[in-house]
Amino acid sequence: MTSISASARIHPSSVIEDGAVIGDNVTIGPFCYVGPKVVLGEGTELLAHAVVTGRTTIGAYGKIFSNAVIGGDPQSVHHTGEETTLDVGDHCTMREGVTINCGTVEGGGRTVVGNHNLFLANSHVAHDCQLGSHIILSNNVMLAGHVKIDDRAILGGGCAVHQFTRIGRQAFIGGLSACSYDLIPYGMLNGNPGLLGGLNVVGMTRAGIDRATIHRVRKAYKALFDEEGAIREKASAIRDEFADCKEAMEVLDFIAADSDRALSSPFRGKS
Structure with a gap:
């Protein structure tokens, strides 16, 4: 059964499927879709045309902008409809067109995003990724499946990260770079192919x-x-x-x- 807090504000044009859990002071704008296995934490805001689906939990005070699709099925040829999850922490912002997918059975079944993360327009987080907190994905960043990113990393616009790659804490990847190999904590990577170019001294x-x-x-x-x-x-x-x-x-x-x-x-x- 759907659980909607009395303090939630939901536009009448939006669809909230039976079974969804809508927390205190949630705001859902026009033409949004919230699936039957979604949990929206306190103070979360969905702007017009946002979609949250799958078995997805969004923590407190998230903000999901127009045309973002959060919790969609994994883009994997091995996925055959099994129920997997996406867990997003508190204070995460997902700008226009962001996509974050649920996990796959082969990858542990769970995509995880920490707290205070900023995903700029059209960035993509694929199945089974494990992200820490205070991470910035700039516009059009592409994370393949099973990527692991530690706290406070920054990824520049249009960069692509190969599947199973690890990115260390407070690393920096320049715009349009290709990150095909693990990047050490505090490392700076630029180019295609991406080359390690020293330490992120400014960030440190x-x-x-x-x-x-x-x-x-x-x-x-x-x-x-x-x-x-x-x-x-x-x-x-x-x-x-x-x-x-x-x-x-x-x-x-x-x-x-x-x-x-x-x-x-x-x-x-x-x-």
Whole structure:
């Protein structure tokens, strides 16, 4: 049975399917569609022609703009109609034309989006992606399936991310870039093919990381990428040297983790 809070404001032209849960102070504009297995958290707002479908939960104070489709079936040839989910956290904004798909059974059945994320117009989050919080996807960003993005990463307009790729915390990807391999925390990637071009020092500074720490992370970066040899072996060799620097260890732990993709570097993809 549908549960609609008495404080919700719903335009009469919108369709709310039986079974939907509409929280306190939700606003639903004209010509919207809310599916029967959708939960809209307190204070969420749907602008005209927004669609929320599938087994989808939207946290508190989300804002979904016109022509966005949130919770649609995964775009996977392996999906045969199984019931999977999409969970979106609090204070997420999805601008015009954004699409975020539910998971697939093969990928664990769940797409997850954290809190305070901003998805600009026509960006796409595919099935089974796992996104942290305070992430920005600029216009027309394309995430393939199973992508994992850690907190505070920023992806520039029109960039594309290969399936199963990991993007570390506070990484930055330039507009129109192709991210085909894992991108370390604080890394900057540009171009097609995407090349690692140093550290996101501006973002680190804005996040309150002090100059001395930035220099330590830069030293670790140079040891990893300015010297010949296998990156994972070098990362293991310098762990003791940087054990006192949380941010540098975050980079080394990211490199050491199991992954389906190789690591982005300043050289990979160059002819």
